[in-house]
Amino acid sequence: MAITGTSSFSVNFSPVFRRDVTSASGNLKRNLDLKRFAVSSEQASTSSSTTTKTKKFVENGRMWKNSREESETARRVNVEESEERERNGKSLKNYFDEAKDMIRSDAGPPRWFSPLESGSHTNDSPLLLFLPGIDGVGLGLTMQHQRLGQIFDIWCLHIPVEDRTSFADLVKLVERTVRSENHRLPNRPIYLVGESLGACIALAVSAHVPDVDLVLILANPATSFSKSQLQPLIPILKLLPDQIPFSLPYILRLMEGDPLRMAADNLVKELAPEPPFGKLSQDLLTMSSYLSVVANILPKETLLWKLEMLRLASTYANSRLHAVKAETLILSSGRDQLLPSQEEGEKLCLALPKCQNRRFNDSGHFLFLEDGVDLVTVIKGAGFYRRGKYIDYVSDYMPPTPSEFKKIQESNRWHYLATGPVLLSTLEDGKIVRGLAGIPSEGPVLYVSYHMLLGLELYPLVSQFMIESNILLRGIAHPIAFKRLKDGKLPELSTFDPFRMMGAVPVSATNFYKLLSSKSHVLLYPGGMREALHRKGEEYKLFWPERSEFVRMAARFGAKIVPFGAVGEDDIGQVVFDYDDLIKIPYFRTEIDEISNEVEKLRIDASGEVSKQHIHLPGILPKVPGRFYFYFGKPIETEGRKRELRDKVKCHELYLEVKSEVENSIAYLKEKRENDPYRNLLPRLIYQATHGFTSEVPTFEP
Incomplete structure (x- = not known):
C-alpha cells in the first residue's frame, strides 16, 4: 500500500568497579564478572588510598549506573523530567571548576570516564564516546551530560596535561574501545562525538573500522588546521622563554566569542537595571579565574605538543576521508576564530557520502560550552538518533520537551x-x-x-x-x-x-x-x-x-x-505562475526535472494526477x-x-x-x-x- 503526504510541519574520579584500563601502549582489559555500579568519592576514599577527591567521575574506566526495567516508558524521554533537568543544567563555570579538579592531581595515560550526572540510561541506549579538542580534559560536554545521559551511555576521553601520547596512538586507543564494545553489543550503534582534534580522531577511527556501525558528530573539525590562525603560533612559541606566558592571552583572544563572550553574555542577561555589586563582582572574579585554569590546562610545552598534533591529525584525517563510510553530522560555527569551520563543514559534506551540516552562525569554537546549544536537540532535529542499525521513526522518536516546542513556536x-x-x-x-x-x-x-x-x-x-x-x-x-x-x-x-x-x-x-x-x-x-x-x-x-x-x-x-x-x-497569496506555465519554458522544465530527481519518487505505479508529483516552486503573489x-x-x-x-x-x-x-x-x-x-x-x-x-x-x- 502506498501512502503519500507532504511534510507534516512547517515547521568523578573514584575506583572503578568494572574496569576499562586503557592506555596508548596497553590493551583494553575487562572483568565482565564484576558488578556494574558507581560509588561517590566519599565511599571510595575508605577503600582506596589512590582515590582522587572529586564527586563527578569514575577514573580508569566506565562507571555503570543502575538501569531501569526496560519498557516503552523508560525508552522515551520523560518530558517533565527532561524539563526539570534543563532548568538545573550546568554553566560554563562548572567546566572550569571541574577542569581545575581534574588536572590538580593529573597523571597517567589517557583514559575513559563516565559522568555521574549523566543519569540512568536504558539497556538499549547507544554508546557515545566523547573525544575532546585541544584542551584534552574531556569535559567539553559538561553542559550536555544530563540531557545526553538520558538517551546515551556516555564515555569521555581524558588526556592528562603532561601526557605525550601521539595522535596515532590515540586513534588506536579509541579504535580498540570501539571494536571491544561493538563485539560486546554488536546491534547497537556507537556514536563518536569529537570537537576539533577529537573530530580528526573520529574520522581516522571511522576509516579504520568500516565494518563497525558508527555515527560521527563532529564539531568544528580541525581538518582545516592548515588554514588556522594557530599555525603561525608554533614557531613563535618555540622561540619564547617559558617564563613569558605568551600563549595564554593569544589563546584567550582567539577564544573571543567562546568562554569569555559566553560569560559576558550570561552576565548581561542576568543583570537587573541596577545589579547588585556583589553579583557583578562575583561574575568578574569568575571570568578572571578562567585565565589561571586555561594556563594550567595548556602550559607552553603542552600547547606546543597539541598544536603539532593538530597539524599531523589534520593531514592524517584528510588523507583518509575517502574511507569514511559512517553517517556524519558536521556542526560548524560562524564565529570560530581558531578554524574556518563553516567553510570546512561544507567541504567535508561534499567529501563524505552520508553527511549533513548544521551551521551555528553566532557561535564560537567551543560550541558545546555555549549557552543555548543543546546537542540532544540538534541530534533529534537532524534525525540522527537511533538504537539499532537503522533508525525507527516510531520507537526511536522522542517528543519535543516544552522548551524545544517553545523554540519552534517562537521561530x-x-x-x-x-x-x-x-x-x-x-x-x-x-x-x-x-x-x-x-x-x-x-x-x-x-x-x-x-x-x-x-x-x-x-x-x-x-x-x-x-x-x-x-x-x-x-x-x-x-x-x-x-x-x-x-x-x-x-x-x-x-x-x-x-x-x-x-x-x-x-x-x-x-x-x-x-x-x-x-x-x-x-x-x-x-x-x-x-x-x-x-x-x-x-x-x-x-x-x-x-x-x-x-x-x-x-x-x-x-x-x-x-x-x-x-x-x-x-x-495568503494567489498562484500566478504554476506548473503548467513553468513546464513550457525550457529553462524551468530542466530545473524541475533536476530538482525532482534529487529525492525519491512516490507513487510511480499510480495513474492520474496523484502520480505527477513534480517538485517546483510556483509563482505566488502575496496578499x-x-x-x-x-x-x-x-x-x-x-x-x-x-x-x-x-x-x-x-x-x-x-x-x-x-x-x-x-x-x-x-x-x-x-x-x-x-x-x-x-x-x-x-x-x-x-x-x-x-x-x-x-x-x-x-x-x-x-
Whole structure:
C-alpha cells in the first residue's frame, strides 16, 4: 500500500568497579564478572588510598549506573523530567571548576570516564564516546551530560596535561574501545562525538573500522588546521622563554566569542537595571579565574605538543576521508576564530557520502560550552538518533520537551500571528464548537484532510493541537524532508529539522503501520504534493488516488478516522505562475526535472494526477494575510469493522465517505468565514492591541 503526504510541519574520579584500563601502549582489559555500579568519592576514599577527591567521575574506566526495567516508558524521554533537568543544567563555570579538579592531581595515560550526572540510561541506549579538542580534559560536554545521559551511555576521553601520547596512538586507543564494545553489543550503534582534534580522531577511527556501525558528530573539525590562525603560533612559541606566558592571552583572544563572550553574555542577561555589586563582582572574579585554569590546562610545552598534533591529525584525517563510510553530522560555527569551520563543514559534506551540516552562525569554537546549544536537540532535529542499525521513526522518536516546542513556536510566531487560526470540532451529539473538545483523546486516531498551498496550514494546526490538547500530530511526510539522492537546488535538510522534531515520518506503509499500532495521532494528506503544489484555480480541489489506501489499515487497528477541512490559503497569496506555465519554458522544465530527481519518487505505479508529483516552486503573489480555519468532522469509528472492511466495495465506500466529509468541511468553512468580522489581519491586530496579544480573537458563530 502506498501512502503519500507532504511534510507534516512547517515547521568523578573514584575506583572503578568494572574496569576499562586503557592506555596508548596497553590493551583494553575487562572483568565482565564484576558488578556494574558507581560509588561517590566519599565511599571510595575508605577503600582506596589512590582515590582522587572529586564527586563527578569514575577514573580508569566506565562507571555503570543502575538501569531501569526496560519498557516503552523508560525508552522515551520523560518530558517533565527532561524539563526539570534543563532548568538545573550546568554553566560554563562548572567546566572550569571541574577542569581545575581534574588536572590538580593529573597523571597517567589517557583514559575513559563516565559522568555521574549523566543519569540512568536504558539497556538499549547507544554508546557515545566523547573525544575532546585541544584542551584534552574531556569535559567539553559538561553542559550536555544530563540531557545526553538520558538517551546515551556516555564515555569521555581524558588526556592528562603532561601526557605525550601521539595522535596515532590515540586513534588506536579509541579504535580498540570501539571494536571491544561493538563485539560486546554488536546491534547497537556507537556514536563518536569529537570537537576539533577529537573530530580528526573520529574520522581516522571511522576509516579504520568500516565494518563497525558508527555515527560521527563532529564539531568544528580541525581538518582545516592548515588554514588556522594557530599555525603561525608554533614557531613563535618555540622561540619564547617559558617564563613569558605568551600563549595564554593569544589563546584567550582567539577564544573571543567562546568562554569569555559566553560569560559576558550570561552576565548581561542576568543583570537587573541596577545589579547588585556583589553579583557583578562575583561574575568578574569568575571570568578572571578562567585565565589561571586555561594556563594550567595548556602550559607552553603542552600547547606546543597539541598544536603539532593538530597539524599531523589534520593531514592524517584528510588523507583518509575517502574511507569514511559512517553517517556524519558536521556542526560548524560562524564565529570560530581558531578554524574556518563553516567553510570546512561544507567541504567535508561534499567529501563524505552520508553527511549533513548544521551551521551555528553566532557561535564560537567551543560550541558545546555555549549557552543555548543543546546537542540532544540538534541530534533529534537532524534525525540522527537511533538504537539499532537503522533508525525507527516510531520507537526511536522522542517528543519535543516544552522548551524545544517553545523554540519552534517562537521561530514561527509571525506565521501564527498572521493566520490567526480558528479550530472547530464536532461533539458526539453533532454540535460544532470552537476548540478541540470533539477530538478523541485516545489513539489511534487518523486525521485526513486536504493539503493547502505549500502546506501552509501545518504549523498552526500542529501547534494548536499541542497547546490546546497536548496531542502530538505525527505526520506522514514526503521524503524531501528526510533524504536526498544527490545534492542540488533543494533547501538544505536542516530546513526540515522542526518537522522531524515534531514527529514527522517518511511516507511508507511500514511507518503508517507502526504509528497506528503505537496508538498515535496520525496526520495524513492523501493528495500529497499534488495538492500542496496545485495549479491556478485549483484551490480546495482534492486530488486523491483511486485506491482506498488508508481505510483498511485504520480498520486493522480500530483507529478513529477524523476528516477535516482547512481553508485560508487564498487569503495568503494567489498562484500566478504554476506548473503548467513553468513546464513550457525550457529553462524551468530542466530545473524541475533536476530538482525532482534529487529525492525519491512516490507513487510511480499510480495513474492520474496523484502520480505527477513534480517538485517546483510556483509563482505566488502575496496578499495581506487573512485567516486560517479548520473544521474537524465527527470521528468515524472503524473498531469492530475489520472483517467488514476487508471487502473492497465496503472499504471504498468508507473511503469516499471520508473524502466527501473533507469536501463538506471545506465548503462549510468557505461559507462561514464570510461572517467573521476578524477575517482580515488589521481587525485582529486592533482587537489584540486592545485586549492583549495573548487573547483569543473572536470569530463567527459555528
